[in-house]
Amino acid sequence: MxxxxxxxxxxxxxxxxxxxxxxxxxxxxxxxxxxxxxxxxxxxxxxxxxxxxxxxxxxxxxxxxxxxxxxxxxxxxxxxxxxxxxxxxxxxxxKGMQEKLKTLEGFINNRYEEWVTTHRKSGVETIKTIKRHFNQFYQKPLSEINPWIIDKWRSDRKKAGISASTINRDIASLKSALSKAVEWRIIDTHPLSALKPFKTDGKVNVRYLSDHETASLRKALIDRDNKIINERENANRWREKRGYDLYPDITNYSYADHLTPMTLLTINTGLRRGEMFDLKWTDINLDTKTLTIHGKTAKSGQTRHIPLNHEVIKTLTQWKIHASDNELIFPNKKGNRFHTIKRSWASIIKSAGITGFRWHDLRHDFASKLVMAGVPLNTVRELLGHTDLKTTLRYAHLAPDHKADAVERLSMQNNQQR
The missing domain is CATH 3.30.160.390 (Integrase, DNA-binding domain)
Incomplete structure (x- = not known):
């Protein structure tokens, strides 16, 4: 035509x-x-x-x-x-793509985000960190993100009360992105290679739960489950009277949702949050009473096996009865992997009357209680999945009387020499 x-x-x-x-x-x-x-x-x-x-x-x-x-x-x-x-x-x-990649925004949106979310377990969080904290530099060319402007940025953050370790972690996310820009030859040199991290105290106090806080947290979890179950029951009565479709009945469930079993599992195993989100039912062996963290989902890249105590076995057994057919132990409402539970955790901590306690502190609580019970530090290291014993040494001061014993031995030697 x-x-x-x-x-x-x-x-x-x-x-x-x-x-x-x-x-x-x-x-x-x-x-x-x-x-x-x-x-x-x-x-x-x-x-x-x-x-x-x-x-x-x-x-x-x-x-x-x-x-x-x-x-x-x-x-x-x-x-x-x-x-x-x-x-x-x-x-x-x-040429057009090269122009797009020259700015931080163009590089993150057009190249780095896809790569890091595909190849790094923490990729989603890394992108959120960069977008949340460094968006003020988005229109700057990568080569102009220099130590001076980042040093000024972190000084302002420190004045605002943000801890040095948190600032270091945020900058590490940005530096990793820029390292990829160098590797992919988008820029010739790393603009932040000369920027050194803030010095931090490697022996800061580890936050763990007191006996009273532990009891308060457990009670708050039970109260929350009961409240959700009762609210669901009342809602279904209301809907039934009006001829509406009913919500799934959870009256006889041990747990209203994921939060309680997640918390009990972490308290008793010290899992990292990401490791817990990745857990599958095939990782649990109730016969040998072990949980396996595979290297591909572990931060260290190393597979480890964690023994399960009676409470964990009971918790997982009860959770599995009412869980869906999903391969994940803790899928979200859409059946996919969780990425955060900050909102529900903040709510339960507030209900329990506990302050200054993050989800990650459950891992510290697990390690601290083991050390205080006399478990050797190397065993704690293996359970936590630390590649370096130095990381586990932050709990050493909690070992019962280990320093006092050492000083006392010195005193005994001095007495013998008199």
Whole structure:
């Protein structure tokens, strides 16, 4: 079919059962392809330097016929001058992408986010950290994110009461992204290579629960489960009277949702939050009473086996009775992996009257209680999945009388020498 491609003529075109093309009568090779779906695309058909027939996609019908015609005329002129318009397009695209990647925003959105969320377990959190804390630098070229502006940024954060360790972690996320920019040759050198982290106290006090706090937390969890179950029961009575579909009945459930079994599991195993989110039923062996953290989901990259005590076995057994067929032990409402439980955790901690206690502190609580019970530090290291004993040494001061015993031995030696 041939016709001059104008706004009026294009409006008369209707889809067919098969794709068809309309050739313009004025510009050689200028055409419009119409798909059965109704979508339309403008092309320029031409012969390249090797005298082979080739096509250049001009664009969809989001372009007007006049706009598409102007582009076709310019392309025809370039072809007449022996220019390779396909190579030029690729080059222009590459240059355009390079321009996009020059700023922090362009690099994060167009390259780094996809990579880090695919290859790093903490990728989603890493992107959230960068977007939340460094968005003020988004329009800056990567090479201009220098130690001076980041040092000023972290000084302001420190004045605002943010801990040095938190600031260091946030900057580490940014530095990792910039390292990839160097690796991928988007920038020549790392602009923050000279920036040293804040010095931190490696022996800061570890937060763990007192006996009273432990009892308060457990009671708050029980009260929360009972409240949710009672509210569901009342809601179903109300809906039944009005002929509405009922919510799933959880009256006889041991737990109203994931929060209590998650908490009890972590208190008794010291799992990292991400490890718990990744747990599958196939990782639990109730016969051998062990839980396996596989290297691919562990922070250390090393597989480890954790023995399960009576409370964990009881908790998981009761949870499995009412759990869905999902392979994950703790899927979210959509059946997918959790990424955070900050809101529900903050609520339960408030109900329990506990302050300054994060979810990660449950892991500290597990380790602290083991050390205070006299468990050797190396055993604690293995259970926690630490690759370096130095990391576990933060709990050493909790060992019963180990320092007092050492000092007392010195006193005994001195007495013997008198």
């Amino acid at each position: 041939k016709m001059k491609l104008t706004i009026t003529s294009v409006k008369t075109l209707t889809p067919s059962t098969k794709p068809y093309e309309v050739l313009d009568t004025e510009i050689k090779g200028f055409l419009l392809r119409v798909q059965p779906s109704g979508s339309m695309t403008y092309y320029l058909s031409y012969r390249n330097k090797a005298n082979k027939r080739s096509r250049y996609k001009i664009g969809t019908n989001s372009l007007s016929p006049t706009q598409a015609r102007d582009i076709a005329e310019k392309l025809a002129g370039k072809i007449a001058n022996n220019e390779d318009i396909q190579t030029n397009r690729k080059s222009d695209r590459a």
